[in-house]
Amino acid sequence: MPKVSIVVPVYNVEKYLEECLKSIVNQTLEDIEIICVNDGSTDSSLEILNKFAQKDKRIIVINKANSGYGHTMNTGINCASGEYIGIIESDDFADKYMFEKLYLLAKENDADIAKGDWYSYWSKNNFSRKQNRISPAKAFKTTNAREDKSLLRIDPSVWSAIYRKEFLNKYNIRFLETPGASFQDIGFSFKVFALAERVILSDRAYLYYRQDNINSSVKSKTKVYCVCDEYNEIDRFLDEYPDLKHELKIQEEINRYNGYLSSALRIDDSVKPEFIKVFSKHFKEEYNSGILGEEFFKKIKKKDFMILINNPEKYLKVLKSIERIRNFNKIRKNFLSIHFRNGKLSMTILGKEVI
Numbered sequence: 001m002p003k004v005s006i007v008v009p010v011y012n013v014e015k016y017l018e019e020c021l022k023s024i025v026n027q028t029l030e031d032i033e034i035i036c037v038n039d040g041s042t043d044s045s046l047e048i049l050n051k052f053a054q055k056d057k058r059i060i061v062i063n064k065a066n067s068g069y070g071h072t073m074n075t076g077i078n079c080a081s082g083e084y085i086g087i088i089e090s091d092d093f094a095d096k097y098m099f100e101k102l103y104l105l106a107k108e109n110d111a112d113i114a115k116g117d118w119y120s121y122w123s124k125n126n127f128s129r130k131q132n133r134i135s136p137a138k139a140f141k142t143t144n145a146r147e148d149k150s151l152l153r154i155d156p157s158v159w160s161a162i163y164r165k166e167f168l169n170k171y172n173i174r175f176l177e178t179p180g181a182s183f184q185d186i187g188f189s190f191k192v193f194a195l196a197e198r199v200i201l202s203d204r205a206y207l208y209y210r211q212d213n214i215n216s217s218v219k220s221k222t223k224v225y226c227v228c229d230e231y232n233e234i235d236r237f238l239d240e241y242p243d244l245k246h247e248l249k250i251q252e253e254i255n256r257y258n259g260y261l262s263s264a265l266r267i268d269d270s271v272k273p274e275f276i277k278v279f280s281k282h283f284k285e286e287y288n289s290g291i292l293g294e295e296f297f298k299k300i301k302k303k304d305f306m307i308l309i310n311n312p313e314k315y316l317k318v319l320k321s322i323e324r325i326r327n328f329n330k331i332r333k334n335f336l337s338i339h340f341r342n343g344k345l346s347m348t349i350l351g352k353e354v355i
Contacts, residue, residue, distance in 0.1 A: 002033040002058075004099050004162055005082030008090050009072040010049065011039040016091040016123075016210065017048045023093035025056050029100035034059045036090075037076045040066030045090075070177035070184045077165075077174060084114075084162040091210045092121075092159060098206035102162045105200055109142050112196035115154075115161035117205040122212050130205045133157070139203040145193050149251050156189035160207045163192060171195050176233050182226035186259060187233045190252065194237075194244055224271050227263045228278060231256045253286060254299045265323055272319070276312045284309040 006024055010017065024034055036049045036059060046063060053059040062075060077085060084106060088094055098116070106114035119128040133154055145151045168174075173191045175184045193199065234252055238245040260279045264272060286292050287309055297305070304322075308315045 002082040003029060003031045003103050004084045004086050005033040005035055005080035005165070006086045006088055006099065007073060007076030007080060008034065008036045008088050009039060009069060009076065010036055010041060010045050010090045011066070011069075011072070012041045012043045012045060013090040014041075014043040014045050014048060016093075017045055018052075020088060020090050020093050021048070021052045021059075023096065024088060025052065025058070026096050027094070027099050028097050029103055032058060032099060033080065033082050035062065035076045035079055036060065037062045037064065037072045037079075039064065039068070039072040068177060068179050069182075070175040073175045073184070073188075074177065077168065080165060082165060085165050085168065086162045087159045088207070089159055089209075093208050093210075095206040095208075099162070101202070101204070101206065105140075105202060106162060106164070109198060109200040111142065111198045111200040112164045112167040113161055113192060113199045114202070115199070116202040116207070118157055118160040118207040118209050119205050121208040121210050123210060124212055128208060131155075131209075132203075134201050134203045136203045139201050142198050142200050144197055144199055146247060149248070151193045151199060152190060152248065152251050152255060154189075154193075156185040157207075157209070158185040158189055159209070160205075167196065168192070176230060178226050178229050179223065182223040183230050183259075183263075184226070186227065186230040186255075187237070190234050190255070191237055194241075194248055224263070224267050224275055225278065227259055228282075231259065249291070250293075250295045253283075253292060254296060257283065257300050257305070261322070264319055265326070272316065273313075276308075276315055276319075280308050280312040280315070 008020065008024070013020075021034075021036075024032075034056070036053075038046050038049060038061065046061075049059075049061045053061050060079065062079065064072075064075065073087070084103060086099055086102070102114045102116060105111070115134070117131055117134045119130050121128045138148070138150070143151065171191070173188065173195070175188050178184060231252070234256075238249060238252065260275075260282075264275055264279060267275060283292075283305065287305075304315075304318050307318055
């Protein structure tokens, strides 16, 4: 049994695929299985996979007709034989120590999940910025979502972690098989953190998450509502676990609001008005039901929320304001940001963290 099975979903990514595969085959943890699932690519991706497989017997290539990200990921997970399962998107790449460090962390703490931080990466300028999404104060301590709900607020970065395969199979945790490659990590991430008994985090970053591979799905009317499908699936999941629903329902609604907001900021202007109506309708119903109280509004700005549910057309102007602020902060962080965490001061200068 390999220590880690690494699932690599592949679809028309010839430009970045070799860099991704080189970062995996050169991992310091050699006892790995590399499962590359080609989702009907029409470029040279399959040829690249076969070339690497001929040189490295650890690589398994699965070639199938195009069926979308969720089905592709599930195909890879179902094929995996490793003790733990990792995921690397085929346009991203990993530090060579990633799976050794995460595997040792998981084993030392008997963890269902071991998760690290990650870098945002821009290939144009070979520029990376550590995300700092995992606080040093919470790193290297076992926990779970009942003890610390902030686990459920970490971006659904499924590719910066490893998951015990026995744990995934016990609860039959898989990806929702909706079309394309849109938002399927949301439901998977929520389920694994909701159900895991032992989670261990690291504030060290190992995965380079590419930012300049344009995703055309943000302009597709057929994929705009995939984010809604994911949260509806989470609702179905919580209905199966009443105790979890009691503990985590409000956090799920906080996540849904932020997820819908992020989606509204990403999608093409032509489809925003209709999406905002769906956004508004859901939260107006939840607000009128009385379940959204103090815990919810500690995390969600109530003034913007009330505009959303009472005047969806006006909320489009709120979006514009939020977008301007986020764009400014994004530019600022690329050049300089200062962090004070766990009693330590650090600076990020041109994407590099200086302690």
